[in-house]
Amino acid sequence: xxxxxxxxxxxxxxxxxxxxxxxxHIVTDLGxxxxxxxLIAVVVLFSILTxxxxxxxxxxxxxxxxxxxxLILAIGMVMVIxxxxxxxxxxxxxxxxxxxxxxxxRDAGMPWWxxxxxxxxxxxxxxxxxxxxxxxxxxxxxxVTLAGMLIFRGLALxxxxxxxxxxxxxxYRALGNGFLTDVFGEFPVDPLTMGVGIIAIVGFIVQxxxxxxxxxxxxxxxxxxxxxxxxxxxxxxxxxxFAYALATFKGIPVTLIVLAxxxxxxxxxxxxxxxxxxxxxxxxxxxxxxxxxxxTRQVDFFIFVNMGFLAALAGLVFTARLNLAGPKAxxxxxxxxxxxxxxxxxxxxxxxxxxxxxxxxxLIIGVLNNGMSILGIGIEWQQAVKGLVLLFAVAFDVFNKxxxxxx
Amino acid sequence: MTTNILEMRSITKTFPGVKALQDVTLEVARGExxxxxxxxGAGKSTLMKVLSGVYPxxxxxxxxxxENEPVAFRDIRDSEAKGIVIIHQELALSPFLSIAENIFLNxxxxxxxxxxxxxxxxxxxxxxxxxxxxxxxxxxxxxxIGVGKQQLVEIAKALSKRVKxxxxxxxxxxxxxxxxxxxxxxxxxxxxxxxTSIIISHKLNEIKKIADSVTVxxxxxxxxxxxxxxxxxxRIIKDMVGRDLEHRYxxxxxxxxxxxxxxxxxxxxxxQDPSRVMVDKVNLNVRRGExxxxxxxxxxxxxxxxxxxxxxxxxxRISGKVFKNGKEIxxxxxxxxxxxxxxxxxxxxxxxxxxxxxxxxxNISAASLxxxxxxxxxxxxxxxxVATEYRKSMNIKAPTxxxxxxxxxxxxxxxxxxxxWIYSDPDVxxxxxxxRGIDVGAKYEIYTIINRLASEGxxxxxxxxxxxxxxxxxxxxxxxxxxxxxxxxxxxxATPEAVLKLMTxxxxx
Numbered sequence: 001x002x003x004x005x006x007x008x009x010x011x012x013x014x015x016x017x018x019x020x021x022x023x024x025h026i027v028t029d030l031g032x033x034x035x036x037x038x039l040i041a042v043v044v045l046f047s048i049l050t051x052x053x054x055x056x057x058x059x060x061x062x063x064x065x066x067x068x069x070x071l072i073l074a075i076g077m078v079m080v081i082x083x084x085x086x087x088x089x090x091x092x093x094x095x096x097x098x099x100x101x102x103x104x105x106r107d108a109g110m111p112w113w114x115x116x117x118x119x120x121x122x123x124x125x126x127x128x129x130x131x132x133x134x135x136x137x138x139x140x141x142x143x144v145t146l147a148g149m150l151i152f153r154g155l156a157l158x159x160x161x162x163x164x165x166x167x168x169x170x171x172y173r174a175l176g177n178g179f180l181t182d183v184f185g186e187f188p189v190d191p192l193t194m195g196v197g198i199i200a201i202v203g204f205i206v207q208x209x210x211x212x213x214x215x216x217x218x219x220x221x222x223x224x225x226x227x228x229x230x231x232x233x234x235x236x237x238x239x240x241x242f243a244y245a246l247a248t249f250k251g252i253p254v255t256l257i258v259l260a261x262x263x264x265x266x267x268x269x270x271x272x273x274x275x276x277x278x279x280x281x282x283x284x285x286x287x288x289x290x291x292x293x294x295x296t297r298q299v300d301f302f303i304f305v306n307m308g309f310l311a312a313l314a315g316l317v318f319t320a321r322l323n324l325a326g327p328k329a330x331x332x333x334x335x336x337x338x339x340x341x342x343x344x345x346x347x348x349x350x351x352x353x354x355x356x357x358x359x360x361x362x363l364i365i366g367v368l369n370n371g372m373s374i375l376g377i378g379i380e381w382q383q384a385v386k387g388l389v390l391l392f393a394v395a396f397d398v399f400n401k402x403x404x405x406x407x
Numbered sequence: 408m409t410t411n412i413l414e415m416r417s418i419t420k421t422f423p424g425v426k427a428l429q430d431v432t433l434e435v436a437r438g439e440x441x442x443x444x445x446x447x448g449a450g451k452s453t454l455m456k457v458l459s460g461v462y463p464x465x466x467x468x469x470x471x472x473x474e475n476e477p478v479a480f481r482d483i484r485d486s487e488a489k490g491i492v493i494i495h496q497e498l499a500l501s502p503f504l505s506i507a508e509n510i511f512l513n514x515x516x517x518x519x520x521x522x523x524x525x526x527x528x529x530x531x532x533x534x535x536x537x538x539x540x541x542x543x544x545x546x547x548x549x550x551x552i553g554v555g556k557q558q559l560v561e562i563a564k565a566l567s568k569r570v571k572x573x574x575x576x577x578x579x580x581x582x583x584x585x586x587x588x589x590x591x592x593x594x595x596x597x598x599x600x601x602x603t604s605i606i607i608s609h610k611l612n613e614i615k616k617i618a619d620s621v622t623v624x625x626x627x628x629x630x631x632x633x634x635x636x637x638x639x640x641x642r643i644i645k646d647m648v649g650r651d652l653e654h655r656y657x658x659x660x661x662x663x664x665x666x667x668x669x670x671x672x673x674x675x676x677x678x679q680d681p682s683r684v685m686v687d688k689v690n691l692n693v694r695r696g697e698x699x700x701x702x703x704x705x706x707x708x709x710x711x712x713x714x715x716x717x718x719x720x721x722x723x724r725i726s727g728k729v730f731k732n733g734k735e736i737x738x739x740x741x742x743x744x745x746x747x748x749x750x751x752x753x754x755x756x757x758x759x760x761x762x763x764x765x766x767x768x769x770n771i772s773a774a775s776l777x778x779x780x781x782x783x784x785x786x787x788x789x790x791x792x793v794a795t796e797y798r799k800s801m802n803i804k805a806p807t808x809x810x811x812x813x814x815x816x817x818x819x820x821x822x823x824x825x826x827x828w829i830y831s832d833p834d835v836x837x838x839x840x841x842x843r844g845i846d847v848g849a850k851y852e853i854y855t856i857i858n859r860l861a862s863e864g865x866x867x868x869x870x871x872x873x874x875x876x877x878x879x880x881x882x883x884x885x886x887x888x889x890x891x892x893x894x895x896x897x898x899x900x901a902t903p904e905a906v907l908k909l910m911t912x913x914x915x916x
Contacts, residue, residue, distance in 0.1 A: 294773075
């Protein structure tokens, strides 16, 4: 700490006072987390408009379950976008894989777990197919996935023979509909859910404290202690309230567990792994990445394999939730996932975007959908409003950058 | 006092936290060629943006008087309407459009019904091209002509707008000596036709050759304006850096060891047209502690050689052998080349060298993430530490390594590029135009770094368009012409004339 400070004095003149440095920390933090504040604003707005219905335990639980598959897609999509690509096919791929899983379980009589594994593999293969054309043949992702959108929608129809398949085993349906609850008997407030909530909070605090200690040990600038603790308190209260809401309803949705695992794993992949670094390097400057030894084609290829895998997972969750594999499933998913990534701060030119941002972007869309539905606003206006939100979110981002751009 | 075409008085321009210009005064006489010099970040470009209306009236303090009238430009169109045209360093031409289409872009030659009269446009364009001495068909696409000719198209475009004051920002930075000479002659020729020019340049010999007066900026302030008769390179440098630069090249005592890299019969063909030989049986070697220069005109195949060697990053049908410490090595991919101890810092750091939207830290680690990671996970604290060490040892001017590289000056960006490659711990560094677009002070620092690397026992290959630079820092120079090595001179025998002769030697075919 002292080291860096004395050096700054050398370089830029007198050290900023403690107060101004605290304020500047808070301001940059708020700037970085603007999207988070936007989510809170949307939640508050619709809580008021719906007289609190939005925040009822049942509705909060629904919010997660109804948007789970969009959030899963958004995780893969933000990586695709950071690398400078786009994927228009995820809705069709989700429908195709949902159809495959349905046929495997019902017609081929495969056990549910085997059907899930095979379906995920099929998704990865679909991703490999698209990744091959994009990475090794050099066809723009827009074209390849536009073609994929048609191809896999068509194949979904072929697999289903143009009808719906339904009535799946309970274990399979749990992926979209199930809850972890009542393991310790019936209580008004489910102890398991609260326990998991507390473990999540403690885990998060421990991780944050360790990160902070690690930075400080390396003499890096860390945020003021008060602000750090304040943020943790706010987060603890938020997660606690969320867990309580779930605990008074049906418990932890299985979809939420899937999502939590994905967010953690992909958070580490994008933030800390060499592969993740390579994605950002490619998105920021493909030539420079290549000349730094990044195997750009290989990275591109695996980004699409991963997207195929996640599209398959989203397809399974969706099919399980509806208990139905239909040819129209997943229609428009790609647009919601892309919107989520962009609302969450991903840059159209690539190189910028985070998993956390995409999740929050997806939640904003989810709250808008849910809130407007509660208010009885028709689908036509819902569409229009979501379109405007996407436009304004990106416009806001562009405006911010221009202002920060200066010279 | 009415002989001045332009007077900028007490211009002050502030950005959040930075005073980019402070009370700057610039007086340009009608019909002269006025040079503006200054280190990167001295405020030259900002001043020209104020003048041309990129920064509109009201966003700065001070007064601009053009042709004895106070002016207040809201945007570039306003200033162009008055006859002030700026040609930026990065040319603003559309590669897929023809010369004529580019010249009349947004200024189209209209015929009946407001439609474009292409016949007249092309013939007008041909007249303009004749004025700038460019023998090309107006219907040729921009991407089919070289940078030197594109520069001339820009000037033709300016002439089409009835330019009175032409501003050229580093016009010769990307040109070879022939094209530069032609361009400078053209500027002198335009002067005879009554066109006033402002030229921003780092090349002091050029300034000395054509400028009637020189204004030097430093840290956003006017230092002085020097009349032609008093212009010396020493005085300009002293004004620019605020101190005397005794030597432009640091002293360097070579400690040359055994051979570290040898390239045999290296050949590469054009990527799109494999029948064209771009690099033709190149043989060269580098020894430990040696700085070897590659001199050649633009298009001689210097970058093509380096990039084809560095992981086949350029070209097709590449053949030849590479030996390191006497053992043959392969460089089929960039990661293989890096693994075998090669490093290549590109000539175009913005396009090929840096991720401008990322911070210093991530750029420095970009080629060596393996060193910083375990089980595929990067230790970002260690990364920060390493980057901070380089920030200090390389004197990268930024408050922390979290600063975005896009916001740094050219010299500091180049130091980030060099840090990246030094951290990858290579045995041989190929530096392609290591000081292009960098101010005098930073150049000296870069030369010092190159010397230090050599004295650590690394082999260095420097590719440069600036002959004095090669003569100033190298121990041995290869000349390249039309893809072939035409000669090799130890520094003691390398006079400018001798090297130039080899550089321009046409090979018998």
